[in-house]
Every structure is written in C-alpha cells, then in structure tokens.
Amino acid sequence: MVVVTATSAPAQSDDELLARFADGDREALDELFRRYRALAYRVAYRLLGNESDALDAVQEGFVKVLTHLDGFQGRSTFKTWLLRVISNAALDLGRQRGRRETLSLEVLDTGNRELSHPFTADDPTLPLERADLRHLLDEALATLPEPQRRTFVLHADAELSYREVAEVLEISIGTVMSRLYYARQKLRVYLAPRIKL
Amino acid sequence: MMQRKSDPDLVLLAGFADGELDAVARDRVEARLASSPDAAAEVEAQRRMTRLCQATPPPEPSEAAWAGVQARILAETRRKAPALRRGPGGWGRWLAGLSASAVAAGLVFALVHGFRPEIPTDGGEAMPVVAHHEVEIISIDDADTVALVVGEPPVRGPIVLASAGEVTLETPIPDLRMEDAPNPPMLWVPVDGDSEDKRE
Numbered sequence A: 001m002v003v004v005t006a007t008s009a010p011a012q013s014d015d016e017l018l019a020r021f022a023d024g025d026r027e028a029l030d031e032l033f034r035r036y037r038a039l040a041y042r043v044a045y046r047l048l049g050n051e052s053d054a055l056d057a058v059q060e061g062f063v064k065v066l067t068h069l070d071g072f073q074g075r076s077t078f079k080t081w082l083l084r085v086i087s088n089a090a091l092d093l094g095r096q097r098g099r100r101e102t103l104s105l106e107v108l109d110t111g112n113r114e115l116s117h118p119f120t121a122d123d124p125t126l127p128l129e130r131a132d133l134r135h136l137l138d139e140a141l142a143t144l145p146e147p148q149r150r151t152f153v154l155h156a157d158a159e160l161s162y163r164e165v166a167e168v169l170e171i172s173i174g175t176v177m178s179r180l181y182y183a184r185q186k187l188r189v190y191l192a193p194r195i196k197l
Numbered sequence B: 001m002m003q004r005k006s007d008p009d010l011v012l013l014a015g016f017a018d019g020e021l022d023a024v025a026r027d028r029v030e031a032r033l034a035s036s037p038d039a040a041a042e043v044e045a046q047r048r049m050t051r052l053c054q055a056t057p058p059p060e061p062s063e064a065a066w067a068g069v070q071a072r073i074l075a076e077t078r079r080k081a082p083a084l085r086r087g088p089g090g091w092g093r094w095l096a097g098l099s100a101s102a103v104a105a106g107l108v109f110a111l112v113h114g115f116r117p118e119i120p121t122d123g124g125e126a127m128p129v130v131a132h133h134e135v136e137i138i139s140i141d142d143a144d145t146v147a148l149v150v151g152e153p154p155v156r157g158p159i160v161l162a163s164a165g166e167v168t169l170e171t172p173i174p175d176l177r178m179e180d181a182p183n184p185p186m187l188w189v190p191v192d193g194d195s196e197d198k199r200e
Helices: A014-022 A026-048 A053-068 A078-097 A101-104 A127-142 A146-156 A162-169 A173-191 B011-018 B022-034 B037-055 B065-080 B100-104 B141-147
Strands: none
Touching: A014 A026, A014 A078, A026 A053, A026 A078, A026 A146, A026 B065, A053 A078, A053 A127, A078 A146, A078 A162, A127 A146, A127 A173, A127 B037, A146 A162, A146 A173, A146 B037, A162 A173, A173 B011, A173 B037, B011 B022, B011 B037, B022 B037
C-alpha cells in the first residue's frame, strides 16, 4: 500500500502577501487580516476597554498600513509596524472618545467590590470572576501613564519581545525594561487591596 | 515591595523575570537573588502581573463582527489608495488623471480638425470621459481654463495639445475666440449642440 502524505503549501511571508496585495490580490488581504487581527484586537482592546472601539481601531490601523505601503520601507517587520499603527490609532481614539471616563462608568460596580471568594491571579477555573478580574486589570491599566500602559500591553498582551516592543515604540530596550518594571509595580499596588495576588 | 528608585539593578529584575537579559546582566541578578529574598519576591511579582494579563484576554469578537471589519477595510482601502495597481481578479478599473477641480469645472475633450489624435486599433484601454454635449459649464475659475479641453470620447493613446500660438484660425466662428494672455486656454468653444456645425 502506498501512503501519500498531502503537504500544504508553505505559508507566504508578510512581504510576499504585501506584494500580492499591492498588485490587487484580495486574498492576500484576507490572509494578512486573518494572521494579525486577533493580535491587533488584543492590543486595541486593552488600550480602549471595549469591543466596539477596539474594532474601530483595528479597522483604522489596517487601512492606514495598507494605504501607506510606500512608507513601510522594511526597517521593521510588518508585525511591529502594524502594531505601532494600531496602538497609535487606539490611543488617538481613546483620547477622542474619553476612554478613561467610559471605563470608570463601566467598572463602577466592580471598583471596590469584594469578590465572592478569594481569587488568585493564577486560578483559571472561575470564568465569572475572570471577567471581573479583567475589568479590574483594565481599571488598573487606566491609572498608568500612557507610555507605561502601552509598553505593558505590547509586551504582555501582544507577547512581543523587548526588542520588538522597542521597535514598535522606537525606544531603547533599556527604556522598555524600565517602563515594564514600574508599570507592573503600579499595577500591583492598585490590585493588591482588591484581589489576592 | 522594593521602592528604591536609585538602584538601577532593580529595573534589571524586570528583564530577568522576562528572560530578556544577556549573560552578564543575568549573572549579576542571579547573584543578587541568592542574597536578597526581596529581590526574588520582586521577580515573582513582576512575572505574576504578566501572567494575570495573559490569563484575562478580552472576549473574541464574533465572526460576523470580523467579517464586517474586513469588508470596511477593503472598501476604505479601495477608496483611499488609487495608486494600487489593477489586479487580475479583484480591484476593478481605476480612473486616473482626472483631478477633482477639472471634473468640477466640466472638463471635456475637444477634437479640432488638424490635431485629432490617432486612435489605436489594438484594443487598448480607453479612458472614459463625458461627451461635450453632455456637459454644461456653469462656472469656471480662471485658473482652470488652462486645462480646458473639449473633444469626443473615448480618447485612446496620448494626447498632444497645441498651444494658442501654434493654432491659426482660418474660419472665424461666432463665439469662438482666442486670447493673447499668458497661458490662455487654447480654444473656448460654447458647449452646446451646435458647436460641431460651427467648426471647420
């Protein structure tokens, strides 16, 4: 018996997809969007705090990168370039729409409410508390200065390395490390009275 | 919690927690951890914040929401990026070379005897324009009259325009005039149904 293994075509690189897209290949856009939409959304959501605004920021970010391909000169990866544009779009949108005020209203109920039973940050078994925990974390993030918040989100949510975060934000790796250190300290100070860490 | 901001090695604890230090810095931190329980606790606290964030991702949008976003991206990209080349399948035809002001001024093409452009017969792509009898010029700024051309569509191939000084009017046509002003329009032709009969 002959066994034939079907092999899928190797995934095209971002550069190849961009070149196809520039030639008018819509499927290249489909693939690029599928590849990065979740990552872009996580960053935008954490910076904005709600789905609607986050999707708007993702949309605006993708449109900006795809209509300014000439500006992408390969000095960074497409991923870091995209996330720079997405995070800029999210922060701009947040300023326009008053993110902090909205967030404060949304989490009013959870501000100082004690959770029903002790919850630890490493306990994955409580989906209802997880939503509360996410709200509390969003509250805590809102108290950070914008540079620290953005650095933390890019590293923790987008899971970028220090080098990639530095590339996105056009700062040094040392600055990335410093911002993360102080951001996580401030988050801990905010959350410690509210949840068991 | 460690608060001594004057200690630059404190920041290294973040890098150590994330596995981002080079060998030299890593060794320095490990030496410190061996003698400082506070430093070890800080490293763990730094890691815990990152784990907390990763354990509470935002809820995923629905596929319908994603489809809507993607459709809007495609529509906006098409609208904003005329420089994208036409592709085999998806983008459709693009109009190029018509400025908004020229369109607003009622730009049409005129074919005047003596410089009718040669129309290629190789099936080359035509640039769609409106015919002169389909346009009524309501008003036009002086600055736009430099680009006013009247003719018959479709125009294939390159257009060679003559300047005012290169054209001699042999048959005076009522309402047709040229001016000697700098950069005058080549010809002003009244855009009505009788204009063709008046041209020689």
